Amino acid sequence: MKLPQKLTKLIIYLFFPLLIIFFGFRKDYLYLSIIIIIYFTVFFLLKKEEIYKILAGYHDKSMRSLKSLKYLLKAYKFKNSSMDTANKFIYLLLKNEKYKKCGQIILEVEKREMTDTEKEILLSNKALYLWKSKQIKQAITLYDQLIETHESTSIYTAYGYVVTLGDDLDKALNVNLQAHNFNRNSKGIMDNLGLTYIKMGKLDMAEEIYKKLLEKNPTFPEAYYNMGILMQLRGNLTEAKYYINKALAKPFNGLSTISKDEVSKKLNYINRLQGNIS
Numbered sequence: 013m014k015l016p017q018k019l020t021k022l023i024i025y026l027f028f029p030l031l032i033i034f035f036g037f038r039k040d041y042l043y044l045s046i047i048i049i050i051y052f053t054v055f056f057l058l059k060k061e062e063i064y065k066i067l068a069g070y071h072d073k074s075m076r077s078l079k080s081l082k083y084l085l086k087a088y089k090f091k092n093s094s095m096d097t098a099n100k101f102i103y104l105l106l107k108n109e110k111y112k113k114c115g116q117i118i119l120e121v122e123k124r125e126m127t128d129t130e131k132e133i134l135l136s137n138k139a140l141y142l143w144k145s146k147q148i149k150q151a152i153t154l155y156d157q158l159i160e161t162h163e164s165t166s167i168y169t170a171y172g173y174v175v176t177l178g179d180d181l182d183k184a185l186n187v188n189l190q191a192h193n194f195n196r197n198s199k200g201i202m203d204n205l206g207l208t209y210i211k212m213g214k215l216d217m218a219e220e221i222y223k224k225l226l227e228k229n230p231t232f233p234e235a236y237y238n239m240g241i242l243m244q245l246r247g248n249l250t251e252a253k254y255y256i257n258k259a260l261a262k263p264f265n266g267l268s269t270i271s272k273d274e275v276s277k278k279l280n281y282i283n284r285l286q287g288n289i290s
Contacts, residue, residue: 232268
């Protein structure tokens with residue numbers, strides 16, 4: 013049974029530290045050693061969900077995605093695990109292209125009681141899941157609702173891209189301009205706006221955005237890939253190939269808007285075009 017949070021804090025941060033101090037002052041090292049061993053055992057038992065989340069984060073940063081998922085799954089499976097754990101697990105499933113499992117977890121947790129912040133994160137994750145499940149209209153509808161009450165850079169970044177996949181480029185432009193006004197320094201938002209200009213054939217405006225964006229040295233492949241597409245449309249195949257090669261050198265994951273295979277195919281296509289020209 014999960015102890016109330018206040019009681020857990022009292023046990024970990026007051027009761028055991030006081031016992032350790034007491035036996036330390038008495039120089040009763042046998043009892044002190046026993047108390048320390050019990051303390052760390054109790055600490056692990058009471059805080060193991062948090063410990064597993066820390067381990068998952070460590071492995072995720074170290075690009076060991078399977079181990080990261082393993083620890084978050086353990087944390088999620090605890091009885092009465094937190095919504096923070098659930099949201100982190102859902103997001104990591106999305107990053108690792110486990111979309112079916114992600115959908116199952118969303119269905120399991122969306123009826124839970126949660127704070128407004130936890131609900132915002134869950135709905136944002138659900139919108140990402142809908143996008144990755146090719147339910148574009150449903151994703152856009154959810155983002156339309158989210159942005160009315162939860163303006164944030166992360167939501168604008170995802171919303172801005174998904175709306176460019178729809179049929180209404182005018183709406184996409186309005187959303188991405190609104191996002192750009194919200195945060196002019198966001199690399200993801202700049203990329204979305206530049207991509208919208210490319211799709212609308214406004215190449216000069218797109219190039220202006222991408223020049224500013226690339227000065228910020230983005231770490232995601234989409235910025236370089238889209239600049240490569242822009243250079244291809246300009247007829248500058250050498251520059252197009254340069255940027256697409258740079259895109260290939262960046263990390264891809266399940267939330268990337270393009271796949272490594274897609275970028276490789278584009279590079280091969282441009283190589284063929286250059287061969288035809290020469």
